[in-house]
Amino acid sequence: xxxxxxxxxxxxxxxxxxxxxxxxxxxxxxxxxxxxxxxxxxxxxxxxxxxxxxxxxxxxxxxxxxxxxxxxxxxxxxxxxxxxxxxxxxxxxxxxxxxxxxxxxxxxxxxxxxxxxxxxxxxxxxxxxxxxxxxxxxxxxxxxxxxxxxxxxxxxxxxxxxxxxxxxxxxxxxxxxx
Amino acid sequence: xxxxxxxxxxxxxxxxxxxxxxxxxxxxxxxxxxxxxxxxxxxxxxxxxxxxxxxxxxxxxxxxxxxxxxxxxxxxxxxxxxxxxxxxxxxxxxxxxxxxxxxxxxxxxxxxxxxxxxxxxxxxxxxxxxxxxxxxxxxxxxxxxxxxxxxxxxxxxxxxxxxxxxxxxxxxxxxxxx
DNA sequence: GTCTATATGAAGATAGAC
DNA sequence: GTCTATCTTCATATAGAC
Numbered sequence: 001x002x003x004x005x006x007x008x009x010x011x012x013x014x015x016x017x018x019x020x021x022x023x024x025x026x027x028x029x030x031x032x033x034x035x036x037x038x039x040x041x042x043x044x045x046x047x048x049x050x051x052x053x054x055x056x057x058x059x060x061x062x063x064x065x066x067x068x069x070x071x072x073x074x075x076x077x078x079x080x081x082x083x084x085x086x087x088x089x090x091x092x093x094x095x096x097x098x099x100x101x102x103x104x105x106x107x108x109x110x111x112x113x114x115x116x117x118x119x120x121x122x123x124x125x126x127x128x129x130x131x132x133x134x135x136x137x138x139x140x141x142x143x144x145x146x147x148x149x150x151x152x153x154x155x156x157x158x159x160x161x162x163x164x165x166x167x168x169x170x171x172x173x174x175x176x177x178x
Numbered sequence: 179x180x181x182x183x184x185x186x187x188x189x190x191x192x193x194x195x196x197x198x199x200x201x202x203x204x205x206x207x208x209x210x211x212x213x214x215x216x217x218x219x220x221x222x223x224x225x226x227x228x229x230x231x232x233x234x235x236x237x238x239x240x241x242x243x244x245x246x247x248x249x250x251x252x253x254x255x256x257x258x259x260x261x262x263x264x265x266x267x268x269x270x271x272x273x274x275x276x277x278x279x280x281x282x283x284x285x286x287x288x289x290x291x292x293x294x295x296x297x298x299x300x301x302x303x304x305x306x307x308x309x310x311x312x313x314x315x316x317x318x319x320x321x322x323x324x325x326x327x328x329x330x331x332x333x334x335x336x337x338x339x340x341x342x343x344x345x346x347x348x349x350x351x352x353x354x355x356x
Numbered sequence: 357g358t359c360t361a362t363a364t365g366a367a368g369a370t371a372g373a374c
Numbered sequence: 375g376t377c378t379a380t381c382t383t384c385a386t387a388t389a390g391a392c
Contacts, residue, residue: 006271007271008186008188008271008272010186010188010189011188011272090268093184093185093186094186094189128349129342129345129346130341130342130345131334131342133327134334134339134342134343134346135346137323137324137326137327138320138323138343138346140323141319141320141322141323141326142316142319142320142323142350144319145315145316145318145319145320145323146315148315148319149311149315156309156312161312163308164307164308164309164312165312165316167307167308168307168312168313168316168350168351169350171306171349171350171351171352172320172346172347172349172350173346173349174349
């Protein structure tokens with residue numbers, strides 16, 4: 001995962017991976033059928049963990065509370081896993097067709113959860129956005145973008161960053177402060 | 179550019195490029211000293227075009243108007259160049275150290291322009307955001323995210339998308355509608 | 357379960373004829 | 375300016391000894 005995140009899947013050789021874990025290249029094939037499976041397993045595990053974390057959130061009847069919980073989870077989950085997230089976004093095109101389809105389904109399922117929250121809030125009149133689909137994509141892009149700059153131990157703590165992003169997201173969807 | 183965007187820099191061979199443009203591999207070296215220069219030139223041209231387009235925007239004394247103009251430019255510029263943008267974001271790690279530094283400087287210069295607008299608006303009390311740096315990164319991430327889903331000729335026109343994103347961004351930074 | 361050795365192919369880049 | 379041919383290195387993956 002570290003090597004793929006740093007150099008990219010295509011640029012990393014099985015020999016590099018073997019050197020990094022302290023075996024010869026041939027020995028890797030006792031653990032994986034091929035290089036593609038290494039990438040797919042990383043991405044499938046990542047998306048599975050994300051969906052599981054989402055499923056563990058308590059049900060929130062209030063759309064604002066639900067959005068806040070979703071946003072906090074998304075931001076924290078991503079900020080804590082820079083390598084996994086980088087791979088999940090950058091290496092989609094290096095998946096085989098079958099594997100790509102599976103990962104895309106998981107991603108779609110996750111996005112649908114956010115859109116459901118936004119739709120509920122729009123129906124109840126607590127969110128003011130013109131298009132739930134665009135708002136979904138905008139929210140995810142904004143929150144995931146934290147990984148382009150945030151580093152643990154920097155100017156701001158993760159809690160502070162969560163708070164600031166939540167305020168911006170809350171305003172973006174036109175929700176009143178709680 | 180098309181091949182790099184589709185398969186990734188590392189996964190594209192000089193032979194593939196040659197086949198695509200209709201020459202033999204050796205002939206490419208009459209046009210470029212090496213593969214790295216192809217990537218760097220694409221990215222440098224892209225960032226240069228972006229900075230030039232930004233520089234051509236009229237000066238707006240009102241921070242809200244300035245932000246709106248910046249957002250429209252950013253969104254349109256990116257939506258119209260999916261391949262260039264994809265490469266500019268995904269292939270940074272495949273640049274040599276020197277080339278990476280040059281591209282990063284250009285990106286930083288661009289981000290600084292947005293942050294200056296946000297700072298001015300905060301000082302004048304027309305924006306309500308906790309941190310101008312985070313707001314800068316959030317705004318850019320949100321707008322650039324349009325490339326993950328927008329396609330010309332889809333459900334929404336670029337003008338409609340511009341309008342919807344602007345409303346969300348305006349609300350996100352706490353600005354009143356004009 | 358790891359090793360060495362290797363099969364097989366493709367990579368970036370260059371040389372030199374035309 | 376393009377070609378063919380080639381240098382050199384590296385790739386994924388497998389075979390078979392230990």
